[in-house]
Amino acid sequence: MNELFAAIFEGWGWFRLGDFSNDLYNNLLYTPIGIIMVATSITWMVIYYYVIDHPRFSRPWHWLIWILILCAINFAASNYITSWKLTELYTSLEKDVPYYSEFTTFSIVVAVWTYVFAFMISLLIKRKSVMCKRTPF
Amino acid sequence: MAKLYIFGIGGTGSRVIKSLTMLLAAGVAMKDYEVVPIIIDPDSANGDVTRTVEILKNYQQIHDRVNADKASESSFYKTAISNISQNFRLEIKGSHNEEFRDYIGYSELSDSNKALISMLFSKDNLRADMEVGFKGNPNIGSVVLNQFSESEDFVKFASDFSAGDRIFIISSIFGGTGAAGFPLLLKNIKNADHKLPTWAILKEAPIGAISILPYFGVWPDPKSKIDKATFISKTTAALSYYNSNVSGNNSLNALYYIGDEVNKDYENHEGSTYQKNDAHFIELAAALAIVDFAHTEDADLKNVDGRAVAPLYKEYGVISDTETITFGDLGIRSQQHMQKALSQYMLFYLYLENHIQSSLDLPWATGSVKIDRAFLAQPFYNTYLRSMNKHFWDWLTEMKRNKRSFAPFNLKVGYNNLFEVIEGVKAKKGLFERGSNYSRMDYVLSKDEPKIKALKQDAFFLELFSKATEDLVKEKFNF
Numbered sequence: 001m002n003e004l005f006a007a008i009f010e011g012w013g014w015f016r017l018g019d020f021s022n023d024l025y026n027n028l029l030y031t032p033i034g035i036i037m038v039a040t041s042i043t044w045m046v047i048y049y050y051v052i053d054h055p056r057f058s059r060p061w062h063w064l065i066w067i068l069i070l071c072a073i074n075f076a077a078s079n080y081i082t083s084w085k086l087t088e089l090y091t092s093l094e095k096d097v098p099y100y101s102e103f104t105t106f107s108i109v110v111a112v113w114t115y116v117f118a119f120m121i122s123l124l125i126k127r128k129s130v131m132c133k134r135t136p137f
Numbered sequence: 138m139a140k141l142y143i144f145g146i147g148g149t150g151s152r153v154i155k156s157l158t159m160l161l162a163a164g165v166a167m168k169d170y171e172v173v174p175i176i177i178d179p180d181s182a183n184g185d186v187t188r189t190v191e192i193l194k195n196y197q198q199i200h201d202r203v204n205a206d207k208a209s210e211s212s213f214y215k216t217a218i219s220n221i222s223q224n225f226r227l228e229i230k231g232s233h234n235e236e237f238r239d240y241i242g243y244s245e246l247s248d249s250n251k252a253l254i255s256m257l258f259s260k261d262n263l264r265a266d267m268e269v270g271f272k273g274n275p276n277i278g279s280v281v282l283n284q285f286s287e288s289e290d291f292v293k294f295a296s297d298f299s300a301g302d303r304i305f306i307i308s309s310i311f312g313g314t315g316a317a318g319f320p321l322l323l324k325n326i327k328n329a330d331h332k333l334p335t336w337a338i339l340k341e342a343p344i345g346a347i348s349i350l351p352y353f354g355v356w357p358d359p360k361s362k363i364d365k366a367t368f369i370s371k372t373t374a375a376l377s378y379y380n381s382n383v384s385g386n387n388s389l390n391a392l393y394y395i396g397d398e399v400n401k402d403y404e405n406h407e408g409s410t411y412q413k414n415d416a417h418f419i420e421l422a423a424a425l426a427i428v429d430f431a432h433t434e435d436a437d438l439k440n441v442d443g444r445a446v447a448p449l450y451k452e453y454g455v456i457s458d459t460e461t462i463t464f465g466d467l468g469i470r471s472q473q474h475m476q477k478a479l480s481q482y483m484l485f486y487l488y489l490e491n492h493i494q495s496s497l498d499l500p501w502a503t504g505s506v507k508i509d510r511a512f513l514a515q516p517f518y519n520t521y522l523r524s525m526n527k528h529f530w531d532w533l534t535e536m537k538r539n540k541r542s543f544a545p546f547n548l549k550v551g552y553n554n555l556f557e558v559i560e561g562v563k564a565k566k567g568l569f570e571r572g573s574n575y576s577r578m579d580y581v582l583s584k585d586e587p588k589i590k591a592l593k594q595d596a597f598f599l600e601l602f603s604k605a606t607e608d609l610v611k612e613k614f615n616f
Contacts, residue, residue: 053571054571054572054576054580055579056576058499130583131500131580131583133500133583134503
């Protein structure tokens with residue numbers, strides 16, 4: 001699973017962040033971040049399409065705000081997990097953490113993948129919704 | 138499809154037909170009868186008549202468009218309404234533009250006949266201009282309206298009549314046109330000219346009628362020939378006549394009576410465009426008599442040799458003698474006939490009036506059949522439906538302000554209390570219900586949209602709202 005999420009988050013090489021990506025891979029950090037992304041995206045979109053499913057929240061911009069909140073959650077989760085785990089790692093090695101902007105860059109990548117994934121889930125599940133079956137289109 | 142010919146005589150007849158049309162628009166069933174309204178009123182400019190004709194024409198346009206390709210599944214505007222003459226009117230020859238004395242050729246009569254005429258008609262009667270009807274004088278009406286059988290429209294009706302069709306006659310008993318026209322019309326139907334191929338069918342036709350007793354007055358006006366003080370005496374005389382010549386000889390299969398204390402006086406207009414009385418509950422209840430007649434079994438309306446075997450006599454009553462009537466004050470059959478249908482149409486009206494413009498991007502309007510601004514600009518919606526809905530609102534408003542008042546709906550219902558629209562009925566609220574007020578309607582419309590099979594916009598629109606409002610009144614009010 002770590003292989004799969006590594007390939008996704010590294011964009012098959014396009015988004016590789018050098019040693020930072022190696023550290024995430026070697027410490028199996030792609031798996032929890034990937035599982036959180038998949039689980040929260042499915043839960044979040046099911047809530048939107050089947051639990052809320054409300055006339056007042058059925059416009060495309062409601063859907064967009066809902067997904068952006070999901071992206072923000074995954075941004076925060078990935079940022080927290082990577083900084084916590086890598087800080088823990090480098091502290092045990094008695095070294096300073098050699099990364100700074102990489103945490104934010106990686107979290108942005110996770111947020112973008114969250115958007116893409118949530119969008120695909122929307123397409124798959126929207127048809128059975130009452131008010132949101134044509135949201136976002 | 139069998140036809141139910143409804144003769145509305147005089148201003149009251151027109152107003153009852155208007156109420157019936159509103160019930161039909163709302164979806165009150167007529168047991169698959171095609172309704173053929175025929176208005177008999179020599180007062181060609183009568184405000185009540187012109188308004189009723191406009192409503193009937195709008196109804197026809199909507200019904201015909203919705204049922205153009207196949208029979209619509211919408212309960213709204215389901216019953217077909219057709220006409221035997223333009224403007225739904227039965228023209229009586231020579232009943233316009235002349236004084237009564239000229240009509241009977243008074244000046245050419247011998248002195249002895251003039252003396253006889255003077256015993257039957259006052260000078261005012263003889264000088265009466267018939268342009269605006271008979272001004273509450275049934276003695277004039279009985280002469281003029283005796284020409285039914287010579288009317289082209291009557292011949293057309295008689296020729297069109299088939300076995301299985303029924304006839305219903307609406308008339309007031311306290312005016313001029315209705316009181317005189319009813320027994321004459323009945324006589325002409327029962328004794329139709331034997332040259333007509335349908336005379337035997339007409340003789341055996343099931344006929345119902347409603348005789349409307351006084352329920353309103355008019356202000357005293359020395360210049361007017363209409364005086365409410367004569368209403369009761371005219372009614373008594375007419376009832377006495379009917380006792381011998383209508384009900385007494387079993388000419389009718391079903392005779393309905395309705396009336397009320399005179400609670401309100403209208404402005405005293407002899408006729409023409411000024412005679413445009415507010416709608417009244419009595420007229421709605423009279424329309425329910427027609428619905429009742431349509432649902433009466435054939436076995437209960439049998440004739441032998443032109444006479445009813447077991448004539449039915451019915452009176453109308455409400456449960457509570459109250460100044461303001463709501464659905465809860467009506468008898469169970471009245472409630473069954475119209476409570477659900479009118480409530481559905483009221484929700485339909487309110488949604489169109491207050492909410493539709495902001496909902497065109499919701500799923501119910503963006504499915505396989507698009508309901509967009511272009512649709513709202515087409516005549517079906519923008520002309521016919523909006524006009525019908527305006528008349529529906531006026532009709533409810535007038536009945537509410539009349540005495541006695543019929544106020545089944547809260548006409549001041551707002552955006553945040555939509556389901557408080559039915560007076561005296563508390564709406565149910567589900568714990569996990571999605572949407573409230575108009576949002577709830579949006580939700581139910583969107584839920585029902587995939588179930589609608591109609592492909593044409595007009596039919597789809599009415600079917601969807603018919604289904605959604607049906608679900609809503611069941612969910613909210615258990616109707």
